[in-house]
Amino acid sequence: KAGVTQTPRYLIKTRGQQVTLSCSPISGHRSVSWYQQTPGQGLQFLFEYFSETQRNKGNFPGRFSGRQFSNSRSEMNVSTLELGDSALYLCASGQQGPNTEAFFGQGTRLTVV
Amino acid sequence: GDSVTQMEGPVTLSEEACLTINCTYTATGYPSLFWYVQYPGEGLQLLLKATKADDKGSNKGFEATYRKETTSFHLEKGSVQVSDSAVYFCALSDQGNTPLVFGKGTRLSVIA
Numbered sequence: 367k368a369g370v371t372q373t374p375r376y377l378i379k380t381r382g383q384q385v386t387l388s389c390s391p392i393s394g395h396r397s398v399s400w401y402q403q404t405p406g407q408g409l410q411f412l413f414e415y416f417s418e419t420q421r422n423k424g425n426f427p428g429r430f431s432g433r434q435f436s437n438s439r440s441e442m443n444v445s446t447l448e449l450g451d452s453a454l455y456l457c458a459s460g461q462q463g464p465n466t467e468a469f470f471g472q473g474t475r476l477t478v479v
Numbered sequence: 480g481d482s483v484t485q486m487e488g489p490v491t492l493s494e495e496a497c498l499t500i501n502c503t504y505t506a507t508g509y510p511s512l513f514w515y516v517q518y519p520g521e522g523l524q525l526l527l528k529a530t531k532a533d534d535k536g537s538n539k540g541f542e543a544t545y546r547k548e549t550t551s552f553h554l555e556k557g558s559v560q561v562s563d564s565a566v567y568f569c570a571l572s573d574q575g576n577t578p579l580v581f582g583k584g585t586r587l588s589v590i591a
Contacts, residue, residue, distance in 0.1 A: 370522070399578055409568065409581040422578050456522055458579075466572075467513075468579055470522035 368392065370459050370471035378477045384445040387474045391438050391459030397421075398440040399468065400432060403454040412455075415440055444476075452478045481506045485569045485582035492559050492589050500554040500585045502543075502569035510571040512536075512545055512552040513579070517566045526554075526567070559589045 371390040379385050391398050399422075400412040411424040415434035432442040438459075444451055454475050458468035486501040504510065511530045515523040527536030532547035541556045552569060569582040 372522075408583040411578045411580075414578055424578070458523075466511075467525055467528065468523075470515075470524070472520075472522045 370457055370469050372455075372457050372471035372474050374474060375472065376475045376477075378479060379447050380479055381447055381449060383447050384443060385447060385476060386441055386443045387455055387457075387476070389440045389442075389457030389459075389471060391440070391457075392469055395459035395461050395469070396438055397460040398434055398438065399458045399460075400440070400442050401456045401458065402426075403456055403473070404452075409456070412442065447478045449478050452476060481510070481571060481573050481577075481580045483569050483571055483580055483582040485567075485585055487583075487585070488566075489586040489588060492587070494561055494589055494591050495558045496589075498554070498556040498559045498563075498587065500567055500569075500587070502552045502554065502582060504550050504552065504569070504571050506550075506571055506573050508574040510573045512543070513570040513572070514541070514543055514552070514554050515568040515570060515581075517568065517584070519565070523568065559587070561589045561591050563587060564589045 373388045397416045399414040402410045414422040418434045429445045434440045454473045456473045458470045460468045482505045484503050513528045514526040516526045517523050527538045529536040529545035535544045543552050543554045566584045566586045568584045570579045
């Protein structure tokens with residue numbers, strides 16, 4: 367059974383640009399969550415999608431957005447990138463929502479220069 | 480709101496030493512509790528979980544017991560190996576469809 371796949375693995379962007387990250391969940395999983403991981407703040411929840419609807423949202427500015435498609439694949443977008451957006455972005459999928467076991471992808475390492 | 484507090488690292492141990500990583504939580508409901516592990520360059524993997532009081536989760540020689548009276552879920556291993564070197568995260572998920580809340584992580588280094 368294939369795991370959670372995140373693409374790309376690495377990205378380098380310039381301040382002010384925008385970026386789109388992709389996540390393909392485990393087959394059959396309808397919940398996809400996104401987390402930002404930084405050395406200073408640890409793991410911070412961005413948002414969660416379930417059956418194409420955003421069900422939970424963390425405390426991030428509106429520059430961070432996401433969506434989920436009918437096949438459960440999800441994308442997150444960050445507009446007007448700032449240096450502080452440099453982080454590892456992790457996607458996790460689950461069967462019934464985030465209060466059950468979450469399966470994580472390897473992450474996308476975003477560097478903003 | 481819900482929160483997880485785990486011991487600050489880094490923790491450095493010799494091979495075959497005993498490991499305990501403390502984790503305590505605050506939750507409004509009756510949460511499920513998890514330990515995740517992150518190896519270098521990888522995402523998080525579920526190590527073990529417990530869903531109700533006095534449950535013991537175990538995997539790969541690691542154990543943790545859900546202690547409701549002390550709101551704790553300490554991770555233990557009797558004899559660590561070099562391959563256990565990683566960052567360990569304690570997490571909870573409260574009732575309903577709420578996101579996982581993570582502790583800040585504890586880096587473990589095991590030296591031969």
